[in-house]
Amino acid sequence: MTETEPHTQDPLRESQHSAVATGAVEPGPLDEVSSHRTIDPSVLYVGTPVYLVATQNPDGSANLAPASSHFALGRTIVLGLEEGGQSLDNLRRHPEATVNFPSPSQWHHVERLAGVTGKHPVPEAKAETYEFEPQKFARAGLTPQPSDLVTVPRVREAPLQFEIKVARITDAASGEFAMVEAAVVRVHAVPEITVPGTSHLHPDHWSPLIYAYRNFYARGAEVGFTRKSPFAHTPEPLAKWEQHGGAWNVVNVTDEHAQVDLLRCDGGEVVDRLVLREPRELRWAAVQRATHP
Ligand SMILES: Cc1cc2nc3c(=O)[nH]c(=O)nc-3n(C[C@H](O)[C@H](O)[C@H](O)COP(=O)(O)O)c2cc1C
Incomplete structure (x- = not known):
């Protein structure tokens, strides 16, 4: 089992609030969307x-x-x-x-x-x-x-x-x-x-x-980020694992920690489990879980 170190040097990594990381915004299943009405709004200023x-x-x-x-x-x-x-x-x-x-x-x-x-x-x-x-x-x-x-x-x-x-x-x-x-x-x-x-x-x-x-x-609180965000750093051990051809899977995310399985690139066999605890890394894990269901 591997623990990651908090990244205190990078100003982009200072503690941030994220609705994704705290679970405040859960992506809902598409079948929960209700039937649409046809409308004719006077303006189209959606925001x-x-x-x-x-x-x-x-x-x-x-x-x-x-x-x-x-x-x-x-x-x-x-x-x-x-x-x-x-x-x-x-x-x-x-x-x-x-x-x-x-x-x-x-x-x-x-x-x-x-x-x-x-x-x-x-x-x-x-x-x-x-x-x-x-x-x-x-x-x-x-x-x-x-x-x-x-x-x-x-x-x-x-x-x-x-x-x-x-x-x-x-x-x-x-x-x-x-x-x-x-x-x-x-x-x-x-x-x-x-x-x-x-x-x-x-x-x-x-x-x-x-x-x-x-x-x-x-604007409200952040609900997620795209991979090009300067905040979207893959935690270092996972980035290294990827560089060596491995894959990973975020197994679960809570307010305190995230568990990430390290997978072999060939058969997808789990070889290790990483526990993330730093707020920015929890955010990253929550975003991965939401976008790679
Ligand atoms: C919140 C707000 C948004 C507006 N958005 C636009 C816009 O996107 N484009 C535009 O031409 N006018 C927009 N208007 C209207 C112009 O401000 C308005 O036509 C104004 O008379 C233009 O001033 P001017 O004639 O001195 O250029 C907006 C007005 C407000 C209050």
């Missing part, structure tokens, strides 16, 4: 982080608008911005911006911008529900902060800020919005949400403001 996009107005001042439609892949971010808004007009003329991610506690700053546009005159479609506001930062109660590589300011209060340069703007087939494809040229993060000594954001310390349906939420 995306909110960002504040800062762009440059024709007079050189900054516009700031809340949005949530976006995705990021590699070093590219794609923003979904409505036609008729000042932000999109600005990006077509001056292809630089900052994308600023507020924290959940800052939702009211976002909401202060919900009924205003930097476009003058206010487009007819928005005339009843929006008013013109040239001073968006002041209106939101937020502070412009100079950027490094673009001429548009960042939002000082936002814990995570991207400086972006637009590569292409593609009109949506519906004509209602455009997809703004941009290179993220610099990322700024407050130290509290990073892993010291690395370029990682700390997933337990960074929680975006989530816009789901039409409501704001904070």
Whole structure:
């Protein structure tokens, strides 16, 4: 029987809370899913982080608008911005911006911008529900902060800020919005949400403001992780066993320990049993058990 040593050197291995490790989230069998209804929701905002996009107005001042439609892949971010808004007009003329991610506690700053546009005159479609506001930062109660590589300011209060340069703007087939494809040229993060000594954001310390349906939420506790997570280290003895061609099987996981059988690669015969006790390794074991049933 082999016991593992706690890994105290790696900052990524500091004790974390995980619903998987504590058993709070048990993957349920698919047959428990009830019958679906066909619905026709007015919006399809299933839950995306909110960002504040800062762009440059024709007079050189900054516009700031809340949005949530976006995705990021590699070093590219794609923003979904409505036609008729000042932000999109600005990006077509001056292809630089900052994308600023507020924290959940800052939702009211976002909401202060919900009924205003930097476009003058206010487009007819928005005339009843929006008013013109040239001073968006002041209106939101937020502070412009100079950027490094673009001429548009960042939002000082936002814990995570991207400086972006637009590569292409593609009109949506519906004509209602455009997809703004941009290179993220610099990322700024407050130290509290990073892993010291690395370029990682700390997933337990960074929680975006989530816009789901039409409501704001904070992200909940971690429920699992993918194998590419910087936290997804295979415990060392098991990694070594794998390197030598062996396989393993997580037999059970409790709040205190996990039992892992070491298997021979040929016949799958159990040759040893490893007991894991360190919280991060319990998490790893719980994730393996959930994903390799
Ligand atoms: C929480 C929230 C999310 C929003 N998401 C988007 C979005 O993804 N894309 C968009 O174009 N507008 C979005 N809007 C609406 C814009 O903020 C709104 O149209 C605003 O007038 C744009 O400002 P501008 O005209 O100065 O660019 C969102 C508004 C709020 C409050």
